[in-house]
Amino acid sequence: MSAKAKMIHEDGLPGNEHELDPKPAWQPRYPGSGRLHGRVALITGADSGIGRAVAALYAREGADIAIVYLSEHEDAKQTIGIVEQEGRRAIAIAGDVGDKTFCEGAIDSTIAEFGRLDILVNNAGEQHPDQDIRDITEAQLRRTFQTNIFGMFFMTQAARPHLKKGAAIVNCTSITSYQGSPELLDYSSTKGAITSFTRALSENLIGDGIRVNxxxxxxxWTPLNPMGGASPEKLKHFGEGTPMKRPGQPNEVAPSFLFLACEDASYISGQVLHPNGGTIVNG
Incomplete structure (x- = not known):
């Protein structure tokens, strides 16, 4: 992995994919088979990274997409074009998922445009590396939890009245939920909360025919790491600690989101998939 990614201070989070070098691979790797035909998905953090790859793959499989993002307008515009090239409709909704009112408005906009909501992908997140727990400010701690876990509650609460039998929710947690991370104490904590949230929400909704995974x-390789304050030395060796000795690409993760959203996973709820380069986490 080249370390030529343009470094941006973490105040620029979540970062812009069009400024990365090399570019993440988001392109779907196989023809669609209509597994999401006629469905509508809302994907948070869909302007870049994993969210963009999921939007592209969902569109190829027949879904219309609501792209929720913070402020990366150029990236979001590109993702809109990707969805439209697959012959599907897309809208872009800019705002902060940590704001409950924004989440309610994003759901309202999606319903107004598409008339329904079948899949909710809670993917948006942020991280701020700190080697010493004493360096994590109260503001940073609150901000990380606000985005990473409060945002999932807010978006799910807003979406719930529109999710019918057969709907699916897919949350993005992390390997750090299982292994921890010495430099990502607050981030890892939110990811642990997301894993527990997923299991509890599955139990809460499964009786209504809504699956949660x-x-x-x-x-x-997404904007999250280089734009989130990772050092050039860390970026140079990013992903080398996995059994596969390399980082993954967004289009290697997106198929997990597709599987959990479509009828292929009709007997699966409350579970977590682990596209992580072969690391065993037993979770």
Missing amino acids: AVAPGPI
Whole structure:
């Protein structure tokens, strides 16, 4: 992995994919088979990284997409184009998932545009590396939890009235939920909360025919790491600690989100998939 990614201070989170070098691979790797034909998905953090790859794959499989993102307008515009090239409709909704009112408005906009909501992908997240727990400010701690876990509650609460039998929720947790991370104490804590949230929400909704699952990626080449304050030295060796000795690409993660959203996973709920380069986490 080249370390030529343009470094941006973490105040620029979540970062812009069009500024990365090399570019993440988001392109679907096989023809669609209509597994999401006629469905509508809302994907948070869909402007770039894993979210963009999921949007592209869902569109190829027949879904219309609501792209929720913070402020990366150029990336979001590109993702809209990707969805439309697959022959599907897309809308872009900019705002902060940590704001309950925004989440309610994003769901309202999706229903107004498409008339329904079948799949909710809670993918948006942020991280701020700190080697010493004393360096984590109260503001940073609150912000990380606000985005990573509060946002999932807010978006799910807003979506719930529109999710009918057969709907699916897919949350993005992380390998750090299972292994921890010495430099990502607050981030890892939110990911642990997401894993528990997924299991509890599954139990809460399964009686209504709504499945809830999660994906726990390992090191994936997205804007989150270079834009989140990772050092050039860390980026140089990013992903080398996995059994596969390399980072993953977003299009290697997106199929897990597709599987959990479609009828192929009709007997699966409350579970987590682990596209992480072969690391055993027993979770």
